[in-house]
Ligand SMILES: Nc1ncnc2c1ncn2[C@@H]1O[C@H](COP(=O)(O)OP(=O)(O)OP(=O)(O)O)[C@@H](O)[C@H]1O
């Protein structure tokens with residue numbers, strides 16, 4: 001099976017930003033598009049940024065065993081569809097999963113060979129600034145995400161690799177080094 005890379009860490013730490021940079025540097029690497037019950041943000045497209053599902057549609061897929069992992073996060077549901085992952089890995093295409101910590105733990109159980117990377121903020125204050133600065137979440141949601149982040153940050157040592165996302169370019173380079181070293185040609 002092709003390599004699976006799990007990129008986890010608190011909301012706002014920069015996972016999506018790092019992954020966008022990574023995909024442009026590592027040829028052949030693809031992102032698995034997650035499913036969620038949260039509403040699309042301005043500019044987000046169904047099937048591109050997420051598969052946007054209703055609660056009923058999500059629950060039906062849970063019952064059908066369609067998820068590799070799924071979790072409740074900040075009042076919404078998120079999950080990795082088996083179809084998204086397997087259609088890539090079956091064809092030998094390495095895949096990145098951008099997921100929160102509960103989901104990453106599930107993947108560690110079901111896919112023990114997956115490479116797990118935890119992205120660490122330079123400080124909790126920087127994390128707050130990034131979440132507020134992104135401007136996508138209400139202040140209540142930012143507070144909920146920061147509360148979850150406190151707990152998530154205590155889990156960093158569970159993960160095989162940790163990358164501090166302080167200066168973006170440095171973090172992208174470190175992440176690329178990890179990914180290249182874990183690919184068959186690395
Ligand atoms: N190294 C960095 N320095 C400063 N700002 C950054 C850095 N990396 C990312 N950001 C900014 O922080 C904000 C959050 O980044 P991003 O959306 O990539 O986080 P995320 O971890 O993917 O969040 P979520 O888990 O909620 O999807 C964005 O506005 C992004 O531009």
Ligand SMILES: Nc1nc2c(ncn2[C@@H]2O[C@H](COP(=O)(O)O)[C@@H](O)[C@H]2O)c(=O)[nH]1
Pocket residue numbers: 009010011015034035038069070071073078079080081098099100101102103104
């Ligand atoms: N367990 C999973 N977590 C996921 C998945 N896709 C995204 N996420 C994580 O959820 C939070 C919130 O995301 P946002 O887009 O609302 O900011 C964040 O930590 C994502 O990484 C998934 O498939 N499974």
